[in-house]
């Protein structure tokens with residue numbers, strides 16, 4: 001998920017537009033959404049010094065920029081190398097999910113048609129989300145500031161990257177990529193309660209001060225990025241984001257002994 005841990009410093013609080021309504025059919029078209037809060041952050045990842053990778057990233061970024069001019073989401077024709085990175089990471093995570101993840105998450109992944117074989121396209125996930133919760137995914141070229149990210153949630157839209165991590169470190173990425181978004185976050189948006197929770201945070205982000213944005217970002221970060229739900233008396237992670245890779249390269253499941261709150265995911 002394209003969300004930063006630090007708050008935007010420069011953006012001013014924005015009023016909720018008077019025309020805003022919560023009914024799904026009143027939500028604005030992509031083309032009518034406001035884009036001024038999208039500020040891309042610095043590029044710092046394992047492929048930053050690989051000219052071929054940078055070129056590919058620039059091309060995929062151009063698709064996101066085109067989206068902001070046309071409102072049309074363009075699918076990416078992923079290369080064999082990119083598909084192989086997905087297959088490697090997705091199959092490893094699938095093993096962990098089968099052992100540890102909430103049944104809700106496993107079903108959501110199936111409902112979205114996410115498989116280990118190929119990188120899912122935003123357009124196909126958008127079609128499924130439209131049927132399930134009316135949520136939408138919009139392409140973005142990289143990490144964005146907290147206010148912009150959260151504000152878009154108020155329109156039931158998640159800004160989602162389409163590029164994939166660098167092949168030199170398939171098991172690790174310091175920034176969101178299509179694996180992180182599609183496996184870690186997007187399945188949660190098949191749940192109407194989660195969509196409403198996200199929208200509520202987004203509405204707050206529209207009118208929050210810079211200090212409040214930092215708090216909202218932290219709230220969203222620690223409830224979503226490290227999401228846990230109760231299931232049959234136990235605590236289960238909701239997403240890939242709850243699996244962290246340790247420095248010793250051993251996959252482990254992150255548990256929290258405090259600050260765990262239950263929420264209804266029915």
Ligand SMILES: [Fe+2]
Pocket residue numbers: 001002003176180184185225241
């Ligand atoms: Fe994330």
